[in-house]
Amino acid sequence: MTRPHRTRVGVIGAGPAGLLLGHLLHRAGIDTVVLEARTRDYVERRQRAGILEQGTIDILRACGAGDRMDREGLRHDGIELRFDRQAHRIDFPSLTGGRGVMVYAQTEVVKDLIALRLESGAPLLFEAEAVAVEDFDTTSPRVRYRHEGDEHVLECDVVVACDGFHGIGRRSLPAHALQVFERVYPFAWLGILASVPPSCEELIYAHHERGFALHSMRSPEVSRLYLQVAPDEDVDAWSDARIWDELATRFAVDGDWELATGPITDKGITPMRSFVAEPLRHGRLFLAGDAAHIVPPTGAKGLNLAVADVALLAELLLRWFSEGDEAALDSYSRQALRRVWRAEHFSYLMTTMLHRDPGQDSFAHRLQLSQLHYTVSSTAAATTLAENYVGLPTV
Template identity: 75%
Template sequence: MRTTVGIIGGGPAGLLLARLLDRAGIDSVVLEHRDRAYVEERQRAGILEQGTVDALRACGAGERMDREGLVHHGIELRFDRRGHRIDFPSLTGGRSVMVYAQTEVVKDLIALRLAEGGPLLFEAEAVAVEGAEGDNPVIRFTHEGRERTLSCDIVVGCDGFHGVAREALPEAERRVYERVYPYSWLGILADVPPSCEELIYAHSPRGFALHSMRTPTVSRLYLQVPNGTDPDDWSDERIWDELDARFAVDGDWRLERGPITQKSVTPMRSWVTEPMRHGRLFLAGDAAHIVPPTGAKGLNLAVSDVVVLAKALEHWRATGSEDLLDAYSDTCLRRVWRAEHFSYFMTTALHTDPDQSPFDGKLQLSQLHRIADSTAAATELAENYTGLPIG
């Protein structure tokens, strides 16, 4: 097989890049090692920054999102048994976020690719990237029981932390930065209407809690738990009781309970690999960086990466200049590190470290009070949460 851009990974980054390239008249092939049903059911992020929403609309993938997504104009920080709302539009010049699950974004992009775009191969496992230093790199992959090769002008790795693309960067060139946090998230999906109109980020001496949602009838909630927690050790009643305790607030607010349909535990870590390019191989999304989910940045960083890359590829095809391709890694990493810092801030400000002292706890509360009381501090949070400009 032969194509201009070989894309490893059929998640949101790879699919959106393929869509953007289709619109620019650049052919591509997407290789996804899982089957379609698995890809369309992977539970991941659910908050789309303003720039992500704009990118999906611009490439023709926003129709169902605009119809079914939930526009949110703020979040609530809850601590000391009080809620404090951060109003996004008034602090950012009108920006907001959209609650629309990553699974739905993926479904929309797959449908568009299959209806209008080029090849999308499921159960096609990439096993190696070869020749990235030259003009014609090759992706070796297996599909339908056969070993095959895809020759490309450009290879883009959107295949996550465990994929082959990242490993194709020479070890001598690779720099890795990482922080592992001493807690995880126990996440649940519940068939119950949300108990709030906007997300609640709760700081509590018992640990962090987050109230989010997927639809007007499905709630998504999280609890800080120790690393190594087995979700089967938490009964439904225990989960709801703990959420009740951590969301406790003076007043008549009430947490609605319902059937829990899914439980999972997610470790918390920050991770970046540099550079995001080696020769004709480019990394995007989780293949290059991971953030703790507290700042809602993972999917949005992936979108930012591929928007920047698509523009660079379009410029290259139109002019023959590789200037924007050469700048890709540095351009993306500036935004990546800003998002890493914001995610680190949200994580450390809201979670209870098992080794933290009473002094540390007071510092957390001081920081949260400053956000609640200071327009400048609230603006900093709102600008980062709704998303900085892409590019």
């Protein structure tokens, strides 16, 4: 195999952020190399988010990556909040000027972007583990990586770390270079995939005295559901029957609605945390997506923040390559973090409004119920939720 040794932009990570950045830059004539530590099969099967906000939909369409999304994705114009055995719908278009979201799994976005990358012939190396980012404070940063048993060096003009929370990109930086903000929540999600048609047309967010539950979907034939559990929960302690019984209890409403059940094909535990590492630029090394920030999944912002990061960074890099506009690159961290912190706040509010903290007293629970009642009865409060959920314009 002929391996590239020099490129303008070296991208670490072939998740949606890295692949989309590589695609956007390649379309503009900028040479890129994308390195991914895992196999293609692993990357294409890795279960993550499934909600695309309006801005993400628009970006994928504009860059030619939205054809299958438009054919197979499920447009949603609202969500349902359930509490006190009552269901309340939040209508997005009427509150946001016609905006909505799309249910289209991250696995499918990744498959689409990989196909475009391979079709273009631009370098994409799987099982290529980046082990160090060097000289990022010079004009010639380098990525050391292992591929097929040997170590190689990729020389770059710019390195972008899209390699996730545990990736080498952020870990290559000295501790004093970063200001870290973090909150770990005292609960987790038990998530399942089930071969059963969804029991709802739109997502259901349920607040219950036993804990939070979420009903989502991946397709008209596949449901994705979640239960709030303890962070140290043993997934093997949850039989299929126990999972379905608990979901039915937490989703229960007065009326004839029933939860459809079926074979569970996948289950796993997802911890809950909020995390931001600032700044996002360090010389010629840039952080994007989960390498820079994590949000609890309650607000459906993780994938969308990653897309917003790299869409902005691609625009700024193009200005820098074509005009030498260093000020544009300097603005990346400031511009991206404004959006990041808005999403962090929204995700925090959704999480604390809907989950039961194990140490929560009755006063805190009453405050949650008050906020839920206000959200579904006030146009102003519902608009705030809807605007943030479908995605605010770039700021």
